[in-house]
Amino acid sequence: xxxxxxxxxxxxxxxxxxxxxxxxxxxxxxxxxxxxxxxxxxxxxxxxxxxxxxxxxxxxxxxxxxxxxxxxxxxxxxxxxxxxxxxxxxxxxxxxxxxxxxxxxxxxxxxxxxxxxxxxxxxxxxxxxxxxxxxxxxxxxxxxxxxxxxxxxxxxxxxxxxxxxxxxxxxxxxxxxxxxxxxxxxxxxxxxxxxxxxxxxxxxxxxxxxxxxxxxxxxxxxxxxxxxxxxxxxxxxxxxxxxxxxxxxxxxxxxxxxxxxxxxxxxxxxxxxxxxxxxxxxxxxxxxxxxxxxxxxxxxxxxxxxxxxxxxxxxxxxxxxxxxxxxxxxxxxxxxxxxxxxxxxxxxxxxxxxxxxxxxxxxxxxxxxxxxxxxxxxxxxxxxxxxxxxxxxxxxxxxxxxxxxxxxxxxxxxxxxxxxxxxxxxxxxxxxxxxxxxxxxxxxxxxxxx
Numbered sequence: 022x023x024x025x026x027x028x029x030x031x032x033x034x035x036x037x038x039x040x041x042x043x044x045x046x047x048x049x050x051x052x053x054x055x056x057x058x059x060x061x062x063x064x065x066x067x068x069x070x071x072x073x074x075x076x077x078x079x080x081x082x083x084x085x086x087x088x089x090x091x092x093x094x095x096x097x098x099x100x101x102x103x104x105x106x107x108x109x110x111x112x113x114x115x116x117x118x119x120x121x122x123x124x125x126x127x128x129x130x131x132x133x134x135x136x137x138x139x140x141x142x143x144x145x146x147x148x149x150x151x152x153x154x155x156x157x158x159x160x161x162x163x164x165x166x167x168x169x170x171x172x173x174x175x176x177x178x179x180x181x182x183x184x185x186x187x188x189x190x191x192x193x194x195x196x197x198x199x200x201x202x203x204x205x206x207x208x209x210x211x212x213x214x215x216x217x218x219x220x221x222x223x224x225x226x227x228x229x230x231x232x233x234x235x236x237x238x239x240x241x242x243x244x245x246x247x248x249x250x251x252x253x254x255x256x257x258x259x260x261x262x263x264x265x266x267x268x269x270x271x272x273x274x275x276x277x278x279x280x281x282x283x284x285x286x287x288x289x290x291x292x293x294x295x296x297x298x299x300x301x302x303x304x305x306x307x308x309x310x311x312x313x314x315x316x317x318x319x320x321x322x323x324x325x326x327x328x329x330x331x332x333x334x335x336x337x338x339x340x341x342x343x344x345x346x347x348x349x350x351x352x353x354x355x356x357x358x359x360x361x362x363x364x365x366x367x368x369x370x371x372x373x374x375x376x377x378x379x380x381x382x383x384x385x386x387x388x389x390x391x392x393x394x395x396x397x398x399x400x401x402x403x404x405x406x407x408x409x410x411x412x413x414x415x416x417x418x419x420x421x422x423x424x425x426x427x428x429x430x431x432x433x434x435x436x437x438x439x440x441x442x443x444x445x446x447x448x449x450x451x452x453x454x455x456x457x458x459x460x461x462x463x464x465x466x467x468x469x470x471x
Contacts, residue, residue: 086110088435089237091225091263092254094122098211099154099219100252103432103439110245113215114239116164116224116262116382120212122254123383124421126203127289130373136203137289137319137329138385139375141421145197148422150429151207155200158210164460165199166190167321170303173361177309183302199424201322207421215239224382227264228253228407235406252431254411256280258384269404276397280413282385286339288332288354290365290372295328297362304330306360312338316361330358330365339386343376350374388413401427409432 076207086102090097093115101111119125123140131137143165144151155162172189174182186195200206211221227238228251235251238244255263257277275306295318297304304318315333332354334342342350351372359366377386394416401414410427417423432439 026067051314051452054279074096082292082440084245086112087249088112089114089235089246089251090254091228091237092116092122092411093120093212093219093221093250093426094254094411095124095208096412097122097252097254097433098208098215098219098428099425100254100410100428100432101215102211104431104436105215105218107432107436107438109436111215111218111247113219113446114223114225114230114237114246115219115221117380118221120219120221121205121208121384122424123205123377124208124257126205127373127375128203130371131289131291131329132370133325133327135291135320135323135325135327137287137331138204139287140377141204141419142199142319144200144421145193146196146198148417148420150425151421152198154425155207158207160200160206160210162198162199163322164195165197166194166305167303167318168195169321170298171301172314173306174310175310175361179310184306189305199442204421225255225263227266229266230405230407240295248406250408250435251406252408252410252428252435254409254431256282256383256385256411257388257413259382265407270399272399273402273404277400278399280400281389281391282413283335283387283389283419284343284378285386286334286343286374286376286378288334288342288350288372288374289329290331290351290355290358291329291370292365293368293370294326296364296368297330299364300362302362303456304328306361308361312336316358327370330362332357339376340378342374343378347374387419390418394418395416401430403434418443 087109088101088111088354090101090111090113093113097115098114098120101113104111125139127137127139128134144155144162146152152162166186167184168186171183171185174189176182223240225237225239226243226325229238230251234247234249235244237251253260257280260277266439295304297318303321305321307313307315313335313342317333318328319331320327320329345353351374354372354374355366355369358369377383386392394414398452401409405410406430410424410431412418412420412423412427415423415427415430417426430440447458
């Protein structure tokens with residue numbers, strides 16, 4: 022058995038934004054934003070396709086746009102998407118080389134097209150914005166949790182208890198969904214629609230506001246982009262990488278300082294066989310040993326004999342694992358998983374880990390619930406032409422719903438027509454008609470094959 026050299030961030034590839042095809046009027050056409058009208062309120066347009074989209078408007082000069090969006094996570098992408106639909110010139114500047122923020126799917130080093138999530142994965146049925154945009158882009162969903170086999174719960178003394186799906190998933194979790202193609206299908210659908218309006222590898226280092234609007238200095242060449250408005254979606258652990266001139270208000274800075282974040286580390290091990298199923302277990306559960314953590318079998322409904330077990334750790338335990346020598350993490354968790362599911366050590370193949378505190382442009386997993394956003398609404402309040410979004414500036418912290426909610430709020434602050442008559446896409450994306458390329462990934466997921 023061999024182990025891959027572990028790194029804190031294995032997902033370096035991004036999807037091509039040139040090869041995304043959609044169905045329109047019975048033929049495949051590149052997705053562009055149309056100019057039809059919709060009477061829907063803020064959120065995804067659910068109307069059926071009608072006419073081919075109109076040509077894109079002439080792009081604005083490279084050094085000036087209506088709205089600058091800092092960050093290509095879900096909050097920035099949805100704000101940009103809706104503002105473009107409303108007729109604004111928008112440019113999204115993303116510091117990293119990855120689109121989607123925390124909505125990242127891990128495909129390497131796994132075999133047979135297996136995938137697992139590094140960030141958000143679960144979608145409660147009450148999250149209407151998340152499910153609405155998923156439907157809007159024609160992305161399929163499936164149950165997150167399995168109804169087969171038994172779940173395992175381990176208390177702080179090491180005692181094991183088996184639970185039926187009905188018991189473990191009580192409270193409505195049996196209705197939670199996932200995107201089987203990978204959670205990154207949602208941010209990539211936004212990015213495909215926005216096209217060259219999204220630039221990666223362009224960290225914003227300075228934001229200056231004056232009577233003419235706002236100017237953002239970005240990228241290694243310190244280029245300047247001017248706009249009437251700017252939406253800042255940068256996570257608070259790394260917002261000090263941007264110099265604001267003039268400085269943000271004291272109340273804003275105080276709200277920043279009062280907001281704490283949760284650290285999360287996940288460890289993944291791939292197995293040649295799902296031997297835990299032979300014992301009637303489904304690979305899911307939770308443990309209170311060494312602090313609370315969950316363990317998932319994210320590949321339970323993915324094809325093939327192989328499977329992945331994942332440990333989902335929070336807080337101090339997450340920080341301790343993230344600080345461990347990288348070469349020791351996966352072997353250590355092969356042992357931990359073998360204690361939970363005897364016999365798995367012999368069929369372990371390789372694995373990896375992902376720690377959000379190691380991501381230089383994000384810094385942590387999500388904003389803590391305490392103190393709640395309601396105690397610091399200044400997190401979301403505009404400062405002149407600068408608007409703020411992100412899951413930390415919402416009532417749904419730690420969820421894609423919160424990111425979408427805050428992004429739409431920021432877009433509405435700039436243009437109230439986002440909630441009234443606004444432009445819409447007149448095509449619906451079909452996953453089966455996509456042609457995409459994942460650079461450097463040898464195991465093309467089946468859903469990407471045309």
